[in-house]
Amino acid sequence: MNRSAQPDFAVLGGGLCGRLVAWRLAGEGHRVALYERGDAAGSQAAAWVAAAMLAPLAEAASAELLITRLGASSLETWPQILTELPEPVFFQRNGTFVLWHHADRTEAPLFERRVRSNAPTDLLEGGFVKLAGAQVGETEPALAGRFNQGWLLPHEGQLDNRQVLSALAAGLAQRGVETHWNTPVDDNALPPARITIDCRGLGAKPVLPMLRGIRGEVARVHAPGIRLMRPVRFLHPRYPLYIAPKQDDLYVIGATEVEGEDMSPVSVRSALELLSAAFSVHPGFGEARILELNSQCRPTLPDHRPALLWDGAQTLRVNGLYRHGYMIMPEVADEAVRFAAALLDGRVGDANAFADWQHHARWSELFKLDRAQEPA
Ligand SMILES: Cc1cc2nc3c(=O)[nH]c(=O)nc-3n(C[C@H](O)[C@H](O)[C@H](O)COP(=O)(O)OP(=O)(O)OC[C@H]3O[C@@H](n4cnc5c(N)ncnc54)[C@H](O)[C@@H]3O)c2cc1C
Numbered sequence: 547m548n549r550s551a552q553p554d555f556a557v558l559g560g561g562l563c564g565r566l567v568a569w570r571l572a573g574e575g576h577r578v579a580l581y582e583r584g585d586a587a588g589s590q591a592a593a594w595v596a597a598a599m600l601a602p603l604a605e606a607a608s609a610e611l612l613i614t615r616l617g618a619s620s621l622e623t624w625p626q627i628l629t630e631l632p633e634p635v636f637f638q639r640n641g642t643f644v645l646w647h648h649a650d651r652t653e654a655p656l657f658e659r660r661v662r663s664n665a666p667t668d669l670l671e672g673g674f675v676k677l678a679g680a681q682v683g684e685t686e687p688a689l690a691g692r693f694n695q696g697w698l699l700p701h702e703g704q705l706d707n708r709q710v711l712s713a714l715a716a717g718l719a720q721r722g723v724e725t726h727w728n729t730p731v732d733d734n735a736l737p738p739a740r741i742t743i744d745c746r747g748l749g750a751k752p753v754l755p756m757l758r759g760i761r762g763e764v765a766r767v768h769a770p771g772i773r774l775m776r777p778v779r780f781l782h783p784r785y786p787l788y789i790a791p792k793q794d795d796l797y798v799i800g801a802t803e804v805e806g807e808d809m810s811p812v813s814v815r816s817a818l819e820l821l822s823a824a825f826s827v828h829p830g831f832g833e834a835r836i837l838e839l840n841s842q843c844r845p846t847l848p849d850h851r852p853a854l855l856w857d858g859a860q861t862l863r864v865n866g867l868y869r870h871g872y873m874i875m876p877e878v879a880d881e882a883v884r885f886a887a888a889l890l891d892g893r894v895g896d897a898n899a900f901a902d903w904q905h906h907a908r909w910s911e912l913f914k915l916d917r918a919q920e921p922a
Contacts, residue, residue, distance in 0.1 A: 553577040553724065554890055556739030558731045560584075561591030562707075562871050563864055564745035565714035566627075566879045571886060572721035573630075580723055581737055583730035583749065588711035592747055595764055595842035597790040597798040598707035598872040599777050600624065603673050603699045604642045605870065606665035607657050612851065614665050616874040621703055623876035628705075632720050633713035636706035636793045640776035643686050645696040647826065653781040654695070673701050688774050688828060704777050706792050707872065736861075741889050743882070744863040747845040748807065754855075754865060759807035759843030762869070763816045764800035767824075769834035771795070780827055787823040797834070799824045803869070812839040844868050852878050854885055856900055862886055 553576075557568040560582030568580045584590025602609075602617030609617075621639075628635050646653050662670060675698040683690025685698055718725055726737075733753055736742055744750050751757045774797070777790040790798045802816045817839055824831040847853055847866035852874060855863040864882045867875065888894045 552738040552740060553579045554739065555579070555741050555743055555886060556581065556737045557743045557745055558736075559744065559746035559749060560586075560715075560725070560727070561588060561745065561747050562593035562596075562711070562875055563747070563867060563878070564743075565711065565718065566875055567743060567745055567864060567882050567886075568723050569714055569717045569721060570879050570883045572718065572723045574883065574887065576887075576890070578723045579726065579737060579739065580718060581726045581729045581731045584728065586715045586725070586727045588708070588715070591711070592762075592842040592844055593707055593711060593871060595762065595840045596707045596872060597764065597777070597788060597800050598705050598710065599642070599788065599790055600703040600705065600873050601642050601699070601777065601779075602873060603661060603665050603669055603702060604644065604779055605873065606669075607660040609664060609850070609870065611664055611666060613870055613874060614669065616852075616877045617870060618666065618669050620874050620876040621701075623880075624703070624705065627876060628713075630717070631713040632716045633709065635709040635713050637703065638705070638776065639701070639703040641698050641700040642702040643689075643696055643698055643776055643778045644781065645682075645689070645693045645778065645827075646781035647693075650782055651695075653783060657781055658697075669701075673699055675700060686775060686778070688772050688830075689778075692828070702777075704790055705872065710872075740860075741886060742861040743886060744861055745865070747865065747867070748843055750845075750863060750865055754847075754863065756848055757865060758805070758846050758848075760846050760868065761804040761806055761808050761841060761843050762801040763804075763812045763820070763839070763841045764798055765812075765817065765820050765824075765836060766838040766840070767797050767799060767831065767834040767836055769795055769797055769831055772797075772828050772830040772834075774828075778827060780823055782823065785819045785823050787820060789824055789827060796837070797824075797831075807843050809841065809843060812841050844871075854878075854882055856885070856889070856894075858900070862889060 555578045557564045557580045572578045588594045602614040606614045677696045774791040780787045846868040853866045
């Protein structure tokens with residue numbers, strides 16, 4: 547372990563990515579400092595607003611195979627991460643329920659076709675169960691008699707985003723990470739470290755101009771008595787929506803997806819759409835109490851893929867988690883930590899070594915699998 551004056555790594559940004567990467571690096575014995583412009587709770591991060599669904603199959607309706615593969619392996623890794631954190635985190639693996647109103651039934655085959663073409667075949671096996679009639683209510687009693695068709699994607703999961711952020715903050719303290727909360731980092735005055743790891747999400751835009759934000763708006767409501775047992779995705783031509791039940795009758799209802807980096811409060815139109823759609827899934831939401839209406843922007847690269855970018859000198863950037871940060875972060879962190887360690891001990895010293903490393907990286911294995919499933 548290096549005990550010189552400067553830390554091995556300065557991690558910029560303490561949202562989901564920065565916290566997990568810093569915690570993992572510290573777990574491997576490195577000296578790490580973390581700088582976050584917001585508070586220890588994480589309230590400045592996209593990760594604070596997210597629903598934190600871990601739903602690679604449901605996301606296959608709009609995500610490519612690489613993302614669904616990263617999501618599937620990350621889903622297996624989350625329980626191990628959570629057992630190592632010093633605070634409990636709500637984690638559930640009850641699946642995702644997909645449903646639609648009869649008037650929007652043409653959405654169902656479209657969704658199914660997209661999922662089947664983007665999801666890995668092994669994930670589809672037993673992972674996509676059609677339900678009809680009484681089966682709907684037997685699986686999700688809150689919906690009995692309201693919907694007579696749906697799909698259960700039984701292997702999917704979710705967790706509580708704010709508990710993860712809090713448990714990671716506690717984990718950083720436990721592992722001796724030097725944390726600097728409420729400390730914005732200026733690109734012209736980077737903190738001292740042998741290697742800088744930039745995990746600032748959209749905050750890295752000044753140095754990653756191709757990064758863009760995709761705004762999402764959510765409502766958090768308290769709705770005792772409804773008792774949904776798993777996240778519900780509601781297919782609709784204009785207002786596709788999810789309702790993710792957390793602990794203690796808390797529901798996250800989301801999310802809009804609008805191009806742009808508008809961080810202003812939730813619009814009346816979006817609030818009406820989200821809340822009306824929830825009310826149409828279960829009238830009990832009419833009596834729910836609105837705890838919060840919130841918006842944030844998902845950090846997104848042009849190909850909608852996560853990226854590890856090395857500047858060839860001192861800085862590694864981990865970004866582009868888009869709408870899949872929670873779903874894929876364990877895999878992304880794994881790769882980032884491997885690469886950061888290789889940078890520190892000089893195994894990756896120049897552009898050729900970086901290309902070589904990338905060629906052998908785990909992601910490239912996933913890319914190969916990705917290509918193997920593509921139609922010829
Ligand atoms: C509405 C919504 C719903 C979502 N739902 C899901 C979901 O269900 N499942 C899922 O997998 N993902 C979901 N996501 C996506 C997920 O939240 C993001 O992919 C993830 O948060 C990205 O992590 P990040 O650490 O890169 O960025 P962030 O979480 O935004 O963290 C970046 C951090 O960097 C800090 N920072 C920025 N600039 C500076 C600076 N100059 N100095 C110091 N610190 C700085 C910020 O304060 C912030 O804390 C959702 C996102 C939104 C907005």
